[in-house]
Amino acid sequence: xxxxxxxxxxxxxxxxxxxxxxxxxxxxxxxxxxxxxxxxxxxxxxxxxxxxxxxxxxxxxxxxxxxxxxxxxxxxxxxxxxxxxxxxxxxxxxxxxxxxxxxxxxxxxxxxxxxxxxxxxxxxxxxxxxxxxxxxxxxxxxxxxxxxxxxxxxxxxxxxxxxxxxxxxxxxxxxxxxxxxxxxxxxxxxxxxxxxxxxxxxxxxxxxxxxxxxxxxxxxxxxxxxxxxxxxxxxxxxxxxxxxxxxxxxxxxxxxxxxxxxxxxxxxxxxxxxxxxxxxxxxxxxxxxxxxxxxxxxxxxxx
Amino acid sequence: xxxxxxxxxxxxxxxxxxxxxxxxxxxxxxxxxxxxxxxxxxxxxxxxxxxxxxxxxxxxxxxxxxxxxxxxxxxxxxxxxxxxxxxxxxxxxxxxxxxxxxxxxxxxxxxxxxxxxxxxxxxxxxxxxxxxxxxxxxxxxxxxxxxxxxxxxxxxxxxxxxxxxxxxxxxxxxxxxxxxxxxxxxxxxxxxxxxxxxxxxxxxxxxxxxxxxxxxxxxxxxxxxxxxxxxxxxxxxxxxxxxxxxxxxxxxxxxxxxxxxxxxxxxxxxxxxxxxxxxxxxxxxxxxxxxxxxxxxxxxxxx
Numbered sequence: 001x002x003x004x005x006x007x008x009x010x011x012x013x014x015x016x017x018x019x020x021x022x023x024x025x026x027x028x029x030x031x032x033x034x035x036x037x038x039x040x041x042x043x044x045x046x047x048x049x050x051x052x053x054x055x056x057x058x059x060x061x062x063x064x065x066x067x068x069x070x071x072x073x074x075x076x077x078x079x080x081x082x083x084x085x086x087x088x089x090x091x092x093x094x095x096x097x098x099x100x101x102x103x104x105x106x107x108x109x110x111x112x113x114x115x116x117x118x119x120x121x122x123x124x125x126x127x128x129x130x131x132x133x134x135x136x137x138x139x140x141x142x143x144x145x146x147x148x149x150x151x152x153x154x155x156x157x158x159x160x161x162x163x164x165x166x167x168x169x170x171x172x173x174x175x176x177x178x179x180x181x182x183x184x185x186x187x188x189x190x191x192x193x194x195x196x197x198x199x200x201x202x203x204x205x206x207x208x209x210x211x212x213x214x215x216x217x218x219x220x221x222x223x224x225x226x227x228x229x230x231x232x233x234x235x236x237x238x239x240x241x242x243x244x245x246x247x248x249x250x251x252x253x254x255x256x257x258x259x260x261x262x263x264x265x266x267x268x269x270x271x272x273x274x275x276x277x278x279x280x281x282x283x284x285x286x287x288x289x290x291x292x293x294x295x296x297x298x299x300x301x302x303x
Numbered sequence: 304x305x306x307x308x309x310x311x312x313x314x315x316x317x318x319x320x321x322x323x324x325x326x327x328x329x330x331x332x333x334x335x336x337x338x339x340x341x342x343x344x345x346x347x348x349x350x351x352x353x354x355x356x357x358x359x360x361x362x363x364x365x366x367x368x369x370x371x372x373x374x375x376x377x378x379x380x381x382x383x384x385x386x387x388x389x390x391x392x393x394x395x396x397x398x399x400x401x402x403x404x405x406x407x408x409x410x411x412x413x414x415x416x417x418x419x420x421x422x423x424x425x426x427x428x429x430x431x432x433x434x435x436x437x438x439x440x441x442x443x444x445x446x447x448x449x450x451x452x453x454x455x456x457x458x459x460x461x462x463x464x465x466x467x468x469x470x471x472x473x474x475x476x477x478x479x480x481x482x483x484x485x486x487x488x489x490x491x492x493x494x495x496x497x498x499x500x501x502x503x504x505x506x507x508x509x510x511x512x513x514x515x516x517x518x519x520x521x522x523x524x525x526x527x528x529x530x531x532x533x534x535x536x537x538x539x540x541x542x543x544x545x546x547x548x549x550x551x552x553x554x555x556x557x558x559x560x561x562x563x564x565x566x567x568x569x570x571x572x573x574x575x576x577x578x579x580x581x582x583x584x585x586x587x588x589x590x591x592x593x594x595x596x597x598x599x600x601x602x603x604x605x606x
Contacts, residue, residue: 065566065569065570076566082569138446141442143534144535145535145536147535147570147571149570151533151535155528157525158461159462167565169563225458225460227533230439230454230530232453262468263377263470266385267368
């Protein structure tokens, strides 16, 4: 694979990596996430320059609905960024192969190729952050859907009479099982108002912390069970800030998953593991996708 | 494609078709569903004979978890049928290429190749019967999952505090949106105890019937929305007995789907249509899969 740049656009930072021809992270660079579409393109260009990555294929993971042309159609957490042709604008600015994907889709590919799900052909990556993002590999193929919008699992309805979601609907999974939801559990269990407090309390064995984490893990597992029925995957990779809790989250999630899965006796077990690439997963996945696209274009140009 | 036999094993009948080399249904034959594993194999053999189909590849759709070796691991509606190597036993009995798939997976392939979703690459078929079955085509590829168990969508949890399901869990989608659930709605709306009464009342414009059907359609749509988020498909094909209601079900389902889908303004519309192949969908899909497998084996043998 050629060297390639991968960039993950998050809610607060734009994180880039340069993968060398051996696929190793040769450089890392980050800048704050800008608030406008123009700023977003400029920030990616700046990160490429900061990495010394000019001339290499560039992959970008962005949070939102990205179509097959690399146009960011809608990004709930980047207000003012609607219908931005990110791929075309970066291609004009950089003159190289550019791939733009949903951030969780890119992270899924990173974890599947280099991380916690390396070698597995049926993988779901679930990112528990402000909301919940998802990426799916099925039969070894990264799933994008008809329009590039596959894996938007945070708004899966798990309780139609549940609390209102900012999306306008009720009872979305991310109301119960995102990092933000963990903050709500902290309040209800008298642990302050931040999810980190639940994690800390659970890790030190505080009964309120353990109870809050068990409730959170149960809601995480509700969604995982729904995904397993549909996809019959062999591994779930959980990412996002809350995975800092490690086994304090993964243990109760595995228990709840086993108790909630119908027909479990007739199904091979499904692994539930933490992400291995951390905050770099999306950038590494995007770089791998860009490298592959660059190699394919070079082959096509030569033939 | 070579001529091929397709057989759908239902809760009450085993229905077979013979597809000729032009892919047309040249014969149809049915026998009652037996209650034992031995009876099941014998019934399929009898249907092949009844169709005049000996010597042709045979595809069989069965209701339950079918692994990649064609072993029926578990079939909730066929008590006593557990861990039956259906493919191996039929291959021994018939001496031809045999393919065994989950019935809804086979029906999905039938509808995608010859029915209501012909030509579409991202399709979900949802069969609303005693329970809810599902089949998925993504990127033009029939999805089977890591173990052959993909598409088991009836037990997707849509209300964790909802009614107990025979599977042992709570609030499964099929408690609300299967043909059986429509019978429950009939009782609650004072329309007797059969789902058909709701359909008849809705079709003649009876307010109780229309209200019951709208409630049913809303629950159908809850599950469809969840599937659309994950899969980004372009079409849903609804099958099973309740689809006899036609537009009386499809219209309210489309309305509820539009009202429940987050970010609908940024997404291309998704079609919700009735199955076109009726009770033959599974048999036709199974025959097409068998024909393709037979052709591949012949090519492999010749090379």
